[in-house]
Amino acid sequence: MEIKVLENILKANDAIALENAKLFEERGLFAINMMGSPGSGKTTVLEMTVKMLEGKRNVAVIEGDISTTIDAERLIKYGIPVIQITTETFGGTCHLDANMVGRAFDKIPTAYAADLLCVENVGNLVCPAGFRLGTEKNVLVLSVTEGEDKPLKYPAMFRNSDILLLNKIDLLRHLEYDMEKLREAVRQINPTLCIVPLSAKSGEGAGGWIEWLEEGIRSRKGAAHS
Amino acid sequence: MEIKVLENILKANDAIALENAKLFEERGLFAINMMGSPGSGKTTVLEMTVKMLEGKRNVAVIEGDISTTIDAERLIKYGIPVIQITTETFGGTCHLDANMVGRAFDKIPTAYAADLLCVENVGNLVCPAGFRLGTEKNVLVLSVTEGEDKPLKYPAMFRNSDILLLNKIDLLRHLEYDMEKLREAVRQINPTLCIVPLSAKSGEGAGGWIEWLEEGIRSRKGAAHS
Numbered sequence: 001m002e003i004k005v006l007e008n009i010l011k012a013n014d015a016i017a018l019e020n021a022k023l024f025e026e027r028g029l030f031a032i033n034m035m036g037s038p039g040s041g042k043t044t045v046l047e048m049t050v051k052m053l054e055g056k057r058n059v060a061v062i063e064g065d066i067s068t069t070i071d072a073e074r075l076i077k078y079g080i081p082v083i084q085i086t087t088e089t090f091g092g093t094c095h096l097d098a099n100m101v102g103r104a105f106d107k108i109p110t111a112y113a114a115d116l117l118c119v120e121n122v123g124n125l126v127c128p129a130g131f132r133l134g135t136e137k138n139v140l141v142l143s144v145t146e147g148e149d150k151p152l153k154y155p156a157m158f159r160n161s162d163i164l165l166l167n168k169i170d171l172l173r174h175l176e177y178d179m180e181k182l183r184e185a186v187r188q189i190n191p192t193l194c195i196v197p198l199s200a201k202s203g204e205g206a207g208g209w210i211e212w213l214e215e216g217i218r219s220r221k222g223a224a225h226s
Numbered sequence: 227m228e229i230k231v232l233e234n235i236l237k238a239n240d241a242i243a244l245e246n247a248k249l250f251e252e253r254g255l256f257a258i259n260m261m262g263s264p265g266s267g268k269t270t271v272l273e274m275t276v277k278m279l280e281g282k283r284n285v286a287v288i289e290g291d292i293s294t295t296i297d298a299e300r301l302i303k304y305g306i307p308v309i310q311i312t313t314e315t316f317g318g319t320c321h322l323d324a325n326m327v328g329r330a331f332d333k334i335p336t337a338y339a340a341d342l343l344c345v346e347n348v349g350n351l352v353c354p355a356g357f358r359l360g361t362e363k364n365v366l367v368l369s370v371t372e373g374e375d376k377p378l379k380y381p382a383m384f385r386n387s388d389i390l391l392l393n394k395i396d397l398l399r400h401l402e403y404d405m406e407k408l409r410e411a412v413r414q415i416n417p418t419l420c421i422v423p424l425s426a427k428s429g430e431g432a433g434g435w436i437e438w439l440e441e442g443i444r445s446r447k448g449a450a451h452s
Contacts, residue, residue, distance in 0.1 A: 037264045038351045038380060039372025066352065068378045092382065094320065094352035123379070124352050125264045126292065126320035145371040145394070146265025152294045153349070154264060156318065168371070174400045 013131055016098035020105065020134025024117065025223070029060075030216040031117040033133050035157065036141035038123030041167040043071045044200040045141055045209075046118055050078045052203075052210050053116070057217060060114040062104045064096040064122045071120065081108045087122060095128040096121050102134070115217050125150065129157040137216060143168040144177050151185040158189045163196060163212060170199040239357055242324035246331065246360025250343065251449070255286075256442040257343040259322075259359050261383065262367035264349030267393040269297045270426040271367055271435075272344055276304045278429075278436050279342070283443060286340040288330045290322040290348045297346065307334045313348060321354040322347050328360070341443050351376065355383040363442060369394040370403050377411040384415045389422060389438055396425040
């Protein structure tokens, strides 16, 4: 009985996600769903990304949090459209769903020709993995301070991700971190997952991430023009 | 409709939690529910705790993870009873519930006179806060690498906790961390929450935590004898 209800919810969510995906395609924008634990550095990665793409690409952001507009405030100062979803309005759920994202996207001015839409999900390494939003790619942010065993312990999230940003590498010299152990754990769960070690604070390693985004933006625009 | 189903689930959970609480009381043990983000250091805190109480108090552990027995293996080497719950057996849920904990507790030999039962919840700063387990106190582990704004962004978890272990203070000298900002955020959400800064790695600051546990164990034993 419970499972049936859950299945219905997921089916309804998937239908809305499909509508979102069509809308993003029509608008010719590349949309990503950024996920990760609380404090993994998702918003700092976004700040860095917006700064690095400034003057080159139009970025729009949808921020997901249970409470507060702290993250949106960090991003609005870059002069881009930022829509905050606080899930406490929806019962305090632990993840974004397609309906929330669709309604938030409607608030981004249509006059703004976004190339890239970044959706920052609620900080949670478990639940967001189960809800499609209509975004094209899933981006996982994991910080090195979280340890090397997380792919094995949170397999669904790592299985569903297209790129892993291994953040806070500026702290590596202060930690006993075994990078090969992390790579081996990722291989066990998702052998094709692309790992990009970087520091959103110092910008080290960010080139590969920006190139990956540019690739996504270009291929979306190519599709729209064909 | 959905909310009704959820309410029924929560009511059923609370009834089982009450049974667990009675059982823990009868057995004269102090039970805690340890929660926190993935990688906040819950298992390392547990390892430190078991070592510091060795020869003084009998500790039993219930480990909650979605997948793997990695955490249980880290603890079993101390020669104490450790029961692992992997929630993938229960559909991969993002939190422990009272039924899982009750069933795991049944597997701890009754001949083992535990003074302290530590339940380590699934790494998640959101969902575990909503499910009572029957434990007497909620312990929240937050690492300083997660930033100062988490109490405001995850208010339910901070509101429901009895003690906050602010972990990884050995990394403070490498971070720009504003301890007063964290304290102010905690005050806004839960003014009476006790904050214990510590390093589970170096043991610095752990005395206050062990004293808090001893207080809980003593008061539980006092109640059982009265």
